[in-house]
Amino acid sequence: MRAYVEVDLGAIAANIRAVKARTDSEILAVVKADAYGHGLIPVAKAALNAGASWLGVALLEEAITLRESGVTAPTIAWLTPLGEDFETAIKSGIDLSASSTSLLEAVLAAGKNVGTKPRLHIEVDTGMHRGGVLEEWSDFVEYASLHKEEFELIGYWSHFARADEPGESYNQLQLDEFSRKLDSLIAAGLSPQIIHFANSAAALTLPAAHRSMIRLGIAMYGLSPDITTMGSSLDLGLQPAMSVYAKLHLVKSVKKGDPIGYGGVGVAAADTTLGIVVMGYSDGLPRSSTPLAGVTHDGVRAPLIGRVSMDQCVVDLGAQSVARAGDYVSVISPAGYSADEWAQAANTINYEIVTRIATRVPRIYT
Ligand SMILES: *Cc1c(COP(=O)(O)O)cnc(C)c1O
Numbered sequence: 001m002r003a004y005v006e007v008d009l010g011a012i013a014a015n016i017r018a019v020k021a022r023t024d025s026e027i028l029a030v031v032k033a034d035a036y037g038h039g040l041i042p043v044a045k046a047a048l049n050a051g052a053s054w055l056g057v058a059l060l061e062e063a064i065t066l067r068e069s070g071v072t073a074p075t076i077a078w079l080t081p082l083g084e085d086f087e088t089a090i091k092s093g094i095d096l097s098a099s100s101t102s103l104l105e106a107v108l109a110a111g112k113n114v115g116t117k118p119r120l121h122i123e124v125d126t127g128m129h130r131g132g133v134l135e136e137w138s139d140f141v142e143y144a145s146l147h148k149e150e151f152e153l154i155g156y157w158s159h160f161a162r163a164d165e166p167g168e169s170y171n172q173l174q175l176d177e178f179s180r181k182l183d184s185l186i187a188a189g190l191s192p193q194i195i196h197f198a199n200s201a202a203a204l205t206l207p208a209a210h211r212s213m214i215r216l217g218i219a220m221y222g223l224s225p226d227i228t229t230m231g232s233s234l235d236l237g238l239q240p241a242m243s244v245y246a247k248l249h250l251v252k253s254v255k256k257g258d259p260i261g262y263g264g265v266g267v268a269a270a271d272t273t274l275g276i277v278v279m280g281y282s283d284g285l286p287r288s289s290t291p292l293a294g295v296t297h298d299g300v301r302a303p304l305i306g307r308v309s310m311d312q313c314v315v316d317l318g319a320q321s322v323a324r325a326g327d328y329v330s331v332i333s334p335a336g337y338s339a340d341e342w343a344q345a346a347n348t349i350n351y352e353i354v355t356r357i358a359t360r361v362p363r364i365y366t
Pocket residue numbers: 030032078159198199200201215216217218219225
């Protein structure tokens with residue numbers, strides 16, 4: 001293999017247990033986007049074994065893949081635009097989110113067609129101004145109340161915009177709005193069985209948001225929601241689950257001043273040894289990465305030099321390097337560069353670094 005991703009399912013289990021020790025709420029494992037690049041099915045199964053009782057995905061097809069793989073745990077798909085195959089969702093026992101009256105209408109119509117009451121979670125917009133019912137709330141409640149015999153009301157939920165900023169007053173504002181709208185729902189005779197609001201950041205820092213279930217994403221993968229406001233994985237007692245390795249295609253010597261790669265953007269600062277790594281932006285390494293990221297060979301850090309190419313990148317192994325063509329280097333690993341360092345080098349967040357590692361890079365599970 002010229003490159004591979006190694007996923008430590010034991011780390012995922014440990015992270016779930018670590019969070020579980022800090023809450024009485026049920027845990028929904030968020031496995032959208034191929035489990036943040038870690039692999040949908042193995043991660044879902046490991047999460048359920050470790051004590052998660054629910055699964056959450058964005059897309060309906062992700063939930064269907066779970067069902068086709070024999071996963072029967074309660075599963076919600078929360079990003080299902082009008083026109084999706086709601087009948088298949090209902091027949092597959094997949095929970096759907098109702099985030100507008102027209103979506104609710106469409107799902108109820110599908111339920112009638114298949115003769116099964118859909119299992120629904122009402123999503124309320126409490127201030128993020130992305131998903132959820134906002135200005136049509138009273139009309140929505142009226143409609144839902146009128147049709148309450150046509151669906152099973154499972155959940156009531158919302159999402160935080162700024163939970164990764166502990167102490168931020170906007171979080172309290174969202175919590176208050178969440179409670180107010182829940183009161184009006186109950187007053188209309190609609191009582192959800194499960195209330196869920198917290199993402200990883202709120203699970204770690206905002207106990208008032210835990211309610212009956214937390215939706216655990218990035219922390220389950222062992223990464224901090226925001227290293228600047230919440231500290232590192234280590235600070236949070238989490239173990240990163242993803243490592244990435246790639247082979248050196250070539251090892252070569254260059255002279256001080258030699259330009260490296262497209263545009264000659266990288267220049268050797270001294271006579272040195274270059275490593276040509278068989279991984280590039282088509283594999284998910286951001287082209288915008290600076291030498292703040294790189295690879296590790298035998299414990300020695302080798303920063304990027306020059307632009308990341310489509311299938312390869314070049315690193316500065318140093319004049320004394322003993323690296324040889326065909327050796328593996330670690331791109332992301334516990335002892336080497338972290339997903340957080342890659343994120344910093346590309347001016348993005350660790351979520352994006354792990355999620356974008358392309359599916360053409362095989363996943364191996366330990
Ligand atoms: C992605 C997502 C989460 C998980 O967020 P993390 O910050 O990764 O914990 C929770 N809820 C919803 C609705 C999401 O889309």
